[in-house]
Amino acid sequence: xxxxxxxxxxxxxxxxxxxxxxxxxxxxxxxxxxxxxxxxxxxxxxxxxxxxxxxxxxxxxxxxxxxxxxxxxxxxxxxxxxxxxxxxxxxxxxxxxxxxxxxxxxxxxxxxxxxxxxxxxxxxxxxxxxxxxxxxxxxxxxxxxxxxxxxxxxxxxxxxxxxxxxxxxxxxxxxxxxxxxxxxxxxxxxxxxxxxxxxxxxxxxxxxxxxxxxxxxxxxxxxxxxxxxxxxxxxxxxxxxxxxxxxxxxxxxxxxxxxxxxxxxxxxxxxxxxxxxxxxxxxxxxxxxxxxxxxxxxxxxxxxxxxxxxxxxxxxxxxxxxxxxxxxxxxxxxxxxxxxxxxxxxxxxxxxxxxxxxxxxxxxxxxxxxxxxxxxxxx
Amino acid sequence: xxxxxxxxxxxxxxxxxxxxxxxxxxxxxxxxxxxxxxxxxxxxxxxxxxxxxxxxxxxxxxxxxxxxxxxxxxxxxxxxxxxxxxxxxxxxxxxxxxxxxxxxxxxxxxxxxxxxxxxxxxxxxxxxxxxxxxxxxxxxxxxxxxxxxxxxxxxxxxxxxxxxxxxxxxxxxxxxxxxxxxxxxxxxxxxxxxxxxxxxxxxxxxxxxxxxxxxxxxxxxxxxxxxxxxxxxxxxxxxxxxxxxxxxxxxxxxxxxxxxxxxxxxxxxxxxxxxxxxxxxxxxxxxxxxxxxxxxxxxxxxxxxxxxxxxxxxxxxxxxxxxxxxxxxxxxxxxxxxxxxxxxxxxxxxxxxxxxxxxxxxxxxxxxxxxxxxxxxxx
Numbered sequence: 020x021x022x023x024x025x026x027x028x029x030x031x032x033x034x035x036x037x038x039x040x041x042x043x044x045x046x047x048x049x050x051x052x053x054x055x056x057x058x059x060x061x062x063x064x065x066x067x068x069x070x071x072x073x074x075x076x077x078x079x080x081x082x083x084x085x086x087x088x089x090x091x092x093x094x095x096x097x098x099x100x101x102x103x104x105x106x107x108x109x110x111x112x113x114x115x116x117x118x119x120x121x122x123x124x125x126x127x128x129x130x131x132x133x134x135x136x137x138x139x140x141x142x143x144x145x146x147x148x149x150x151x152x153x154x155x156x157x158x159x160x161x162x163x164x165x166x167x168x169x170x171x172x173x174x175x176x177x178x179x180x181x182x183x184x185x186x187x188x189x190x191x192x193x194x195x196x197x198x199x200x201x202x203x204x205x206x207x208x209x210x211x212x213x214x215x216x217x218x219x220x221x222x223x224x225x226x227x228x229x230x231x232x233x234x235x236x237x238x239x240x241x242x243x244x245x246x247x248x249x250x251x252x253x254x255x256x257x258x259x260x261x262x263x264x265x266x267x268x269x270x271x272x273x274x275x276x277x278x279x280x281x282x283x284x285x286x287x288x289x290x291x292x293x294x295x296x297x298x299x300x301x302x303x304x305x306x307x308x309x310x311x312x313x314x315x316x317x318x319x320x321x322x323x324x325x326x327x328x329x330x331x332x333x334x335x336x337x338x339x340x341x342x343x344x345x346x347x348x349x350x351x352x353x354x355x356x357x358x359x360x361x362x363x364x365x366x367x368x369x370x371x372x373x374x375x376x377x378x379x380x381x382x383x384x385x386x387x388x389x390x391x392x393x394x395x396x397x398x
Numbered sequence: 399x400x401x402x403x404x405x406x407x408x409x410x411x412x413x414x415x416x417x418x419x420x421x422x423x424x425x426x427x428x429x430x431x432x433x434x435x436x437x438x439x440x441x442x443x444x445x446x447x448x449x450x451x452x453x454x455x456x457x458x459x460x461x462x463x464x465x466x467x468x469x470x471x472x473x474x475x476x477x478x479x480x481x482x483x484x485x486x487x488x489x490x491x492x493x494x495x496x497x498x499x500x501x502x503x504x505x506x507x508x509x510x511x512x513x514x515x516x517x518x519x520x521x522x523x524x525x526x527x528x529x530x531x532x533x534x535x536x537x538x539x540x541x542x543x544x545x546x547x548x549x550x551x552x553x554x555x556x557x558x559x560x561x562x563x564x565x566x567x568x569x570x571x572x573x574x575x576x577x578x579x580x581x582x583x584x585x586x587x588x589x590x591x592x593x594x595x596x597x598x599x600x601x602x603x604x605x606x607x608x609x610x611x612x613x614x615x616x617x618x619x620x621x622x623x624x625x626x627x628x629x630x631x632x633x634x635x636x637x638x639x640x641x642x643x644x645x646x647x648x649x650x651x652x653x654x655x656x657x658x659x660x661x662x663x664x665x666x667x668x669x670x671x672x673x674x675x676x677x678x679x680x681x682x683x684x685x686x687x688x689x690x691x692x693x694x695x696x697x698x699x700x701x702x703x704x705x706x707x708x709x710x711x712x713x714x715x716x717x718x719x720x721x722x723x724x725x726x727x728x729x730x731x732x733x734x735x736x737x738x739x740x741x742x743x744x745x746x747x748x749x750x751x752x753x754x755x756x757x758x759x760x761x762x763x764x765x766x767x768x769x770x771x772x773x774x775x776x777x
Contacts, residue, residue, distance in 0.1 A: 035411050035434050035769075036668075038715075038729035038741075055414050057436040140639075214654075259450065290694075293724050308720035315669075315694060315746065336417075341687035344590075345672050350417035362417075367672075367694065 020044070020052070021064050021073070022083035025360070027052035030083070033297035034043075039152040039305065040102045044073040047073065051351045052083070067091045081258060081304045086160075091255040103257035103304035104204070104341075107234055111130040111254055112279050116187050122274055125253050127246065130171065130265075137190045141326070142177045147192040158185040167223055192273055194265035198232055199284035200247035201261050203303040203312075209231045210251065211299065211309040212244035213292060218263070218284050226320040226359075227384070231314065235378045237267075247341060249364040250277070259296060260306045265336050288312075288342050290347050291319030291363050308397055318370030320379040322387035324362040326355040336391055339364070339386045346386045362390065399423070399431070400443050400452070404730040404739070405660045405676075406431035408455040408668070409462070411677070411774035412676035418684065423452040430730045432463070446470045448767055453479040460637060460683045461659055465539075480655075482585070482636040482683035483658045490633055491658050495537050495566050501653055503630040504632050504741035509533075514567045520555045527569040537564040547603055571652055571763050572646035575610050579626035580640050580675060582691075589630065590678065590688040591623035591639065592671060597642070597663050606763070608701040609666040610693065612755045614645075629656070637678045640664065662702065662742075667691075669726050669744050670698030697749030699758040701766035703741040705734040714772055718743070718765045725765045741769065 020027045023045035031052055034041040044060050045053035053059045062069030064087050071094075074080050079101045091104030111118040114241075119132045131148045135141050135155070145153050155176060157166030168193065170176040180186065197220060201213040217232035218225050223375075231240070241262060251260040254277075261282035263275040285296035294302075294310025302309050332355065337347060343366075350362040364386045368374030388394055399406045402424035410431055413420040423439050424432035432438045442446030443466050450473075453459050458480045471485030481488075490497040491496065498511045510527045514520050514534070524532050534555060536545030548553040548570065564675065576599060580592040593729075596602050597613035610619070622643060627686075630639040640661035642654040664675035673681075673689025683686050718727060722745075727740040743765045747753030767773055 032411055032414050035407065036726070036728040038711075038731055055436065057434065057438075059436075158566070186761060293726075302719070307716060308722060311724040313724070332417075333491070340681070340689070344688060345690040345692070348670075349415040352417055 020082050020083050021070070021087055022081050023050035023052035023355070025051045026083040026101075027125060028055055028295045028351060029286070029295075030281060030300060031056045031144075031347075033295055034301055037298065037301060039301055042073070042077060044069070049354075051353055053088050054352045063365075065091075067094055070095055071100070072099060074098075076163050079103050079304050081300070082109070084280070085278070087107060087115060104370040105255065105257065105340060107258045108254045108279060112277055113159050114259040115156055117190075118277060119187065121254070122250070127274055128270060128272060129249060130192050131190045134158075135180075135261070138180060141170075141188055142173055144190075152191045154189040154191050156177045156187045156189060156257070158187050160184075165223075176200050176222075184391050192265050192270075194273075195269045196232075196266050197275070198230075198235070198243060198264040198266050198272070199261055199282070200243040200264060200284060201249040201259060201285045202251050203259050203296075203299045203309055204243065204248070204251040204256050204307060205303045206254070206257055206306045210248045211307050211312045213285065213288060213296070213312045214314050215240045215243045216284055216287065223308050224323075225266055225283045226323055227380065228287050228341070229380070230291055230319045230321070233318075238391075239266070239272065246272065246274070255265075259285070259300045286349070287319040287321040287365055288364050289349075290367050291316050291321075302331050316367035316369070317366045318374070318376055318379055319365060320376070320383040321363055321365045322383040323360055324350075324364060324387045324390045326357055326359040326361045328357060329393065330355040332361075332390065333388050342389070343382055343386055346382060348386070348390070363387070364390065399450070399460050400466055402431035402438070403430035403462050404576070404732070405462040407434055407730060408665070408674075408728075409676045409679060410435045411661060413492075413680055414676055416677065416680060418680055421452070421456060423448070430732055433731045443470075446473055448677075449657070450472055450477060450479070451553045452530075453477075457596050458683050460679070461488070462657070464488060464657070465545040484634065484636065487633045487658060491656055492538050494535055494670045497656060498566065498568075502631070504629070505654055506629060507649060507651060509571050510569045513537075514559075514565050515554050517552060517559060519635050520549075520559070520567055521552055521565040531570045533568040533570050534558045535566045535568060537566050539563075544602075552717045554756050558608040567581060569665075571644050571646050571649075571739050573652075575611075575645050575648045575686070576654070577614070577622060577643040577645050577651070578607075578640055578661070579622040579643060580638060580661060580664045581623065581630050581666075581670075582638050582675075582678045582688055583627070583630040583635050584682045584688060585636055585685045587631070589627045590673075590691045591627055592664065592667060592691045593693050594619045594622045595663055595666065603702075605702055606759065607663050608755060608759070609670055609698045609700070612749075618645070618651065625651065625653070628654045628733075629653075637683045638664070640673055665728070665742050666700040666744055668700040668728070669746050670695050686724070693724050695746035695748070697755055697758055698744060698746045699755070699762040700742055700744045701759075701762040703737055703743060703769045705727075705736055705740045706730075706771040707736060708772065709734040711740075711769065714769050718769050720759055721768070722765055725761060725770070741768070743769065 023043040028051045042058040045359040051093040156169045214231035216230040219227035265273045288296045347365045402422040404719045421437040476607040534547045593610035598606035626641040640657040644652045667675045726744045
């Protein structure tokens with residue numbers, strides 16, 4: 020796996036019971052996955068020689084992020100390195116304009132969009148679609164809220180244009196909530212779809228995942244699963260595909276973003292599904308038969324833990340374990356910095372009665388907040 | 399953790415999300431846990447210098463087996479190495495006569511027993527208790543059926559005595575079935591008890607675990623849990639204590655064996671309980687608050703996988719995944735030898751209706767049998 024962040028760390032965990040030999044390409048030995056995996060190669064994923072040296076002897080190379088340059092993906096493939104997913108699929112996570120154009124060609128509902136190079140383009144786009152606000156997105160390089168700007172007016176848009184990066188304009192969709200549909204696809208074209216979840220974002224960053232999405236109609240859940248499987252097939256994805264969706268009033272489901280790797284919206288599957296997303300990704304990229312994606316609990320809630328001011332988690336970690344012995348704590352071994360994603364917590368329950376969604380959310384939010392800051396704040 | 403077998407391997411897995419730094423003392427780099435853990439020290443647990451070098455810098459030292467010599471445990475403690483469990487507790491897993499004497503002193507029901515040195519001792523024991531068969535056990539060094547002999551008559555007993563090892567005689571108890579009660583105890587004296595399970599043995603080796611034990615009365619389950627917690631407290635155990643029990647007609651529950659480490663009867667907890675036995679052992683030995691031991695499924699069935707004639711598992715591994723996507727396969731990375739424990743499989747379900755215990759057993763037995771031999775035999 021290229022990249023040694025928490026996604027690689029959790030994928031490594033999943034490789035152990037499966038008896039899969041696992042190697043990571045890490046920037047430094049302190050990277051989250053490099054701390055726990057014995058087979059670490061240090062190198063720079065921007066450097067083709069490092070990538071080729073890393074890949075030597077691997078049956079398949081997969082990724083914990085989308086940032087390997089497209090030309091290197093092509094060179095690896097030309098050198099006979101099996102990539103999963105391949106460069107043709109990964110292109111749609113690296114180039115948001117290409118993604119929007121391809122999804123539109125496939126008939127997948129998306130917010131209206133247009134490439135923009137100057138303020139006149141943005142103003143024309145606003146006038147021809149839903150007006151202001153307009154969402155400007157970096158065509159490449161953005162993630163976790165970076166590279167996305169909500170512009171209320173031309174002044175704000177002008178400031179974004181001044182950065183001088185290649186931009187895409189999208190109409191602002193007044194959605195009810197955000198959903199995510201996670202599927203896996205293997206080279207044998209076997210597919211598996213997880214229950215559709217609700218994601219709760221703050222400042223463009225995922226904070227909470229409710230699995231399954233509370234109150235989602237069976238029809239809409241099936242639509243989202245089918246849409247994700249169809250996109251995975253049409254784009255030739257191998258491994259996981261996470262489709263981030265807006266649930267909007269009029270148009271129904273609209274695709275927001277795609278990711279082709281284990282995804283924050285799927286961390287709940289470690290405890291909440293028969294097969295975790297990390298095991299599923301490994302099974303898919305190695306062309307093993309896929310595991311059952313069915314939930315094992317009525318409701319699972321995952322909340323991310325972000326670093327606070329105090330870098331020493333230990334006392335808070337003990338407190339959280341003592342306060343709620345049923346909460347599952349996951350820490351990523353990352354140095355604590357304010358706002359940095361350093362772990363997550365998960366609770367599972369029936370989703371009904373005393374275990375209702377709000378009670379489970381409250382437990383998970385308390386634990387995550389206490390771990391981060393020493394304060395038990397809810398929402 | 400001293401010892402790098404599958405118990406250390408699975409404990410290592412559990413250490414990753416908890417952010418615990420983990421080191422193993424392994425005989426060879428090919429040992430099950432040594433393959434997956436970056437911090438491996440090679441050494442011999444019979445050698446005090448190796449143990450001391452291994453322990454340097456560890457906050458606590460724990461064990462994946464009971465075979466570290468008692469004098470080395472004492473020397474480690476004298477050198478200031480924190481051991482969990484300590485030598486005073488481990489003595490009762492290393493010396494079965496001391497264990498029987500201490501449990502009897504505590505009023506814990508056990509089969510009748512006596513130390514024996516010659517045939518006259520064994521014959522006197524048979525005459526004074528339930529007659530033949532008599533069970534002869536090695537006072538130290540036995541596990542997984544090794545060091546236990548069922549003797550139908552004096553001739554058989556004579557053959558065992560001829561080995562020249564220190565022996566204990568125990569009456570043969572005509573039990574209904576075997577149970578196991580798994581508990582954890584922390585230095586803070588916090589305790590946690592898992593649901594009582596049924597174990598199914600073949601030739602003295604655990605083959606299947608049914609969790610919880612089907613049809614066990616709530617009273618008897620509570621009795622077994624209380625007994626295990628009381629033994630853990632009385633013996634000063636830190637970490638896990640597995641109490642193997644006979645469920646007999648007249649006398650009720652009788653203690654068969656004790657283990658103070660993660661135990662084969664607890665592998666089901668990885669998928670079947672809120673907190674796996676491996677996480678629980680880590681939490682206990684590090685004096686962290688214990689995790690919830692509650693089951694997350696109505697019924698969990700675990701079946702061990704033993705090596706067959708064909709050392710290459712790969713095709714059978716794929717078949718098992720394809721045949722039953724809900725089965726969880728755990729392989730230990732050990733070279734396949736006939737009869738060697740090389741992995742286990744787990745299935746979870748409601749325990750009722752189409753998911754009834756027999757249906758779950760059938761699925762797990764099929765998967766384990768196929769993985770071992772390429773044949774789907776049931777019982």
